[in-house]
Amino acid sequence: MTRNARTYGHFCAVARALERVGDRWSLLVIRDLLTGAKRFTDLMERLGGITPKTLSQRLGELDDAGIVETDREPGRREVWYRLTPAGADLGPIVDGLSWWGLRHAWRWPQPGEPLHAEHLLRSAVQAIGLAGGDHQPARWHFRLDSADYLAESDGHEWSVTASAAPDADAPPDVTVTATTAALAALIFAGADTGVTITGELRAVQRFHRLIGTLAGVTGA
Amino acid sequence: MTRNARTYGHFCAVARALERVGDRWSLLVIRDLLTGAKRFTDLMERLGGITPKTLSQRLGELDDAGIVETDREPGRREVWYRLTPAGADLGPIVDGLSWWGLRHAWRWPQPGEPLHAEHLLRSAVQAIGLAGGDHQPARWHFRLDSADYLAESDGHEWSVTASAAPDADAPPDVTVTATTAALAALIFAGADTGVTITGELRAVQRFHRLIGTLAGVTGA
DNA sequence: CTGGATCCATGATGATACTG
DNA sequence: CAGTATCATCATGGATCCAG
Numbered sequence: 450m451t452r453n454a455r456t457y458g459h460f461c462a463v464a465r466a467l468e469r470v471g472d473r474w475s476l477l478v479i480r481d482l483l484t485g486a487k488r489f490t491d492l493m494e495r496l497g498g499i500t501p502k503t504l505s506q507r508l509g510e511l512d513d514a515g516i517v518e519t520d521r522e523p524g525r526r527e528v529w530y531r532l533t534p535a536g537a538d539l540g541p542i543v544d545g546l547s548w549w550g551l552r553h554a555w556r557w558p559q560p561g562e563p564l565h566a567e568h569l570l571r572s573a574v575q576a577i578g579l580a581g582g583d584h585q586p587a588r589w590h591f592r593l594d595s596a597d598y599l600a601e602s603d604g605h606e607w608s609v610t611a612s613a614a615p616d617a618d619a620p621p622d623v624t625v626t627a628t629t630a631a632l633a634a635l636i637f638a639g640a641d642t643g644v645t646i647t648g649e650l651r652a653v654q655r656f657h658r659l660i661g662t663l664a665g666v667t668g669a
Numbered sequence: 670m671t672r673n674a675r676t677y678g679h680f681c682a683v684a685r686a687l688e689r690v691g692d693r694w695s696l697l698v699i700r701d702l703l704t705g706a707k708r709f710t711d712l713m714e715r716l717g718g719i720t721p722k723t724l725s726q727r728l729g730e731l732d733d734a735g736i737v738e739t740d741r742e743p744g745r746r747e748v749w750y751r752l753t754p755a756g757a758d759l760g761p762i763v764d765g766l767s768w769w770g771l772r773h774a775w776r777w778p779q780p781g782e783p784l785h786a787e788h789l790l791r792s793a794v795q796a797i798g799l800a801g802g803d804h805q806p807a808r809w810h811f812r813l814d815s816a817d818y819l820a821e822s823d824g825h826e827w828s829v830t831a832s833a834a835p836d837a838d839a840p841p842d843v844t845v846t847a848t849t850a851a852l853a854a855l856i857f858a859g860a861d862t863g864v865t866i867t868g869e870l871r872a873v874q875r876f877h878r879l880i881g882t883l884a885g886v887t888g889a
Numbered sequence: 890c891t892g893g894a895t896c897c898a899t900g901a902t903g904a905t906a907c908t909g
Numbered sequence: 910c911a912g913t914a915t916c917a918t919c920a921t922g923g924a925t926c927c928a929g
Contacts, residue, residue, distance in 0.1 A: 549686050
């Protein structure tokens with residue numbers, strides 16, 4: 450096993466935290482689990498560039514640290530990884546990094562740089578929050594490249610959930626159907642080709658108003 | 670030079686941020702600059718365990734990234750490093766890590782683990798905030814191992830500043846004189862041997878009440 | 890097919906010593 | 910005081926392979 454037990458040797462809570470989540474890739478694994486439980490290959494797909502060895506190692510370390518739970522059921526092939534409550538408490542830190550990255554480390558997509566729906570949605574809702582938003586609840590259902598996502602606001606904070614099939618008990622305000630690339634074009638360039646938005650007129654208008662804020666934030 | 674230009678290749682603000690501050694030691698350098706500008710050797714002392722080579726490399730990368738500013742004056746030996754506004758914007762992330770570390774990654778001091786006054790004060794004020802505090806402004810002057818620190822609250826957020834000589838225009842509510850080890854003993858074990866606290870009675874009582882919260886937080 | 894493990898190359902970090 | 914230089918070690922990346 451020989452788990453990475455490198456420490457900083459500081460009696461300091463920041464150093465203690467970084468001993469658990471400061472390794473390369475760790476916070477990105479947590480980022481992708483914040484939108485819901487995933488399998489090894491789901492994570493491999495989102496974490497483009499990670500090697501299976503490193504992912505396996507990180508999941509093991511995060512499990513040891515009580516941040517990730519491994520769900521293996523006898524007779525089931527799939528292994529699901531999910532955040533523990535302690536792992537979910539890292540949400541504000543990931544959001545903070547997203548906020549800072551949007552403010553100070555923005556870069557347009559590089560050639561050949563893969564774009565994942567979840568990462569796009571995270572940036573988008575972060576930008577809405579950064580721009581002030583409108584402090585109203587919202588419930589937006591996205592169907593991108595045949596996968597479902599839910600972006601919702603309680604009027605205060607936004608969150609993104611993956612694999613959220615529409616729920617009859619809590620219908621979305623708007624439903625957006627597109628490819629991830631088409632949604633990116635809408636958000637960054639205002640081009641709505643290939644994007645279908647349904648919902649009540651006012652809700653759709655509000656969606657357009659709020660989603661338009663990302664270009665402004667990054668252009669500043 | 671050959672600066673570390675490793676990227677994640679994700680079109681994602683979190684990954685963009687981690688490309689700049691995700692390397693080992695980077696956020697600890699930022700942690701120590703958040704309390705004020707420092708020299709190379711000041712940082713070496715606080716970052717126990719870092720090698721001069723790594724510190725030099727990190728400072729160069731953070732300077733390139735616009736997070737740290739290097740202040741060299743001709744004819745002066747000292748080089749001062751300070752955070753830029755973009756660097757100061759990382760404060761909430763460091764505070765978030767401190768909060769999480771206090772909650773989920775606490776460990777009592779290991780044998781031989783050095784304890785730095787700044788790190789102790791950061792944990793202490795973080796714990797006060799975690800425990801709820803009392804949302805009153807405060808201004809506490811510490812003189813620990815012959816160095817000055819100021820912990821202050823605007824009633825909402827706490828901050829720590831190093832090398833803050835007492836300011837006649839804004840006198841502190843309480844003044845605490847001790848060694849770092851003695852203050853740690855007060856905070857963690859309630860032992861006030863070797864700690865001198867001066868100020869108005871009510872302010873001193875409040876200090877004792879608030880500083881007593883850390884043991885409770887970590888014991889939970 | 891998913892969920893990894895293994896081997897090797899490379900690059901980042903650590904330890905120690907030394908210098909302008 | 911503010912770093913560099915050198916060498917050793919460890920973590921990560923890339924490719925391939927394997928078991929259920």
